[in-house]
Amino acid sequence: MNHTKMFNKLGNLSVNFGKLALRSLKHPKSASPGSDLVRCISVLAPKRGLMEFFDDEKNWGATEVKSGRSWNKEELRLKSNTDLHKLWYVLLKERNMLLTMEQEAKDQTQLFPSPERLDKVEESMENLEAVVRERNVAYHQLERGETGERPGKVRTGPLGLKSYDKMRQYTIPQFMNKKHRETHEEYRPNRDAEDFLLKYREKLYLTKRRQQRRDFNHVVGLLNRFPNMDMQALKEQYPDVDIEKAKASRKHRGHFIPK
Structure with missing residues (x-):
């Protein structure tokens, strides 16, 4: 069978299917019981x-x-x-x-x-x-x-940092898997890990202090530019900043003697 005859047959089949669908839409009773012909028709391409x-x-x-x-x-x-x-x-x-x-x-x-x-x-x-x-x-x-x-467990890594890992099923149990024991060995305290944790906590502390100082200075600048602003909204935006302390700071009062 050549391609021309095949395309002609497909065209006739599509035309007959379209006529049957239209007849089913006009006369729903003519469709066979339980037929999904009408529901299969979509108007959106x-x-x-x-x-x-x-x-x-x-x-x-x-x-x-x-x-x-x-x-x-x-x-x-x-x-x-x-x-x-x-x-x-x-x-x-x-x-x-x-x-x-x-x-x-x-x-x-x-x-x-x-x-x-x-x-x-x-x-x-x-x-x-x-x-x-x-x-x-x-x-x-x-x-x-x-x-x-899925349940999880807090694990301690070789550097002393804790992480939350979700449990999952393994083909080989963990206590029998030599490779898993080598890569997921529980933390054992040592001098190097303790020095790392000390410096790591110091870095986190300094980062937090710098952020608090930036927020405090920003709040003082807002108070200088907008003295009549809503204090409740300011507290909600910067909960870690003491608003009263910012008002009493030297940067907010300026270089003059208060009356």
Whole structure:
């Protein structure tokens, strides 16, 4: 059979199927009982091309692309599981598209317009995953009395740093696996590890002190520029800063004697 005859037969088959579908739509009783013919008809043409990995053509070359805000948890909690499942794949396709456009902009040595779009999509996906986990935990606690989350254990590494590892099944038990014992050996105190931990804690402490000093100076600058600002909102924004101490500081009072 040549290709022409095959295409003609396929064309006749499609025409006959279209007539049968229209007749079933006009006269539903004519369709056989239990037939899913009417439900299989779709009026929307699915898009499965590679152009879904690229942004709309009108945004090509633009310096700024307008976008909305990210989805918050309060809005996602109002949606059903089916809607969350659909929204997840919509966000996933949007993230893939943005990553493709970002890589293309790097290859062309151009600026990626509105890079905050990627942050909004990732934040929405994190909130959606958190809402799904909340529902999963609530379901397992109601049905089984447990969270359903994979259990974990706090381990101490060779440098003395603790990390939380989720448990999983192994083909060979850990106590019988020589390679696992060598790479995951529990922490044994030694002089080098103690010196490292001492310097590491000192680094964390100094980093925290510098951040507190920067926040304090920033609050003092805000008080100098906006003396009538809302103090309650300022405390909520910078909970680690003593507002009264910032008001009484020399930087805030200036170089004059208070009355």
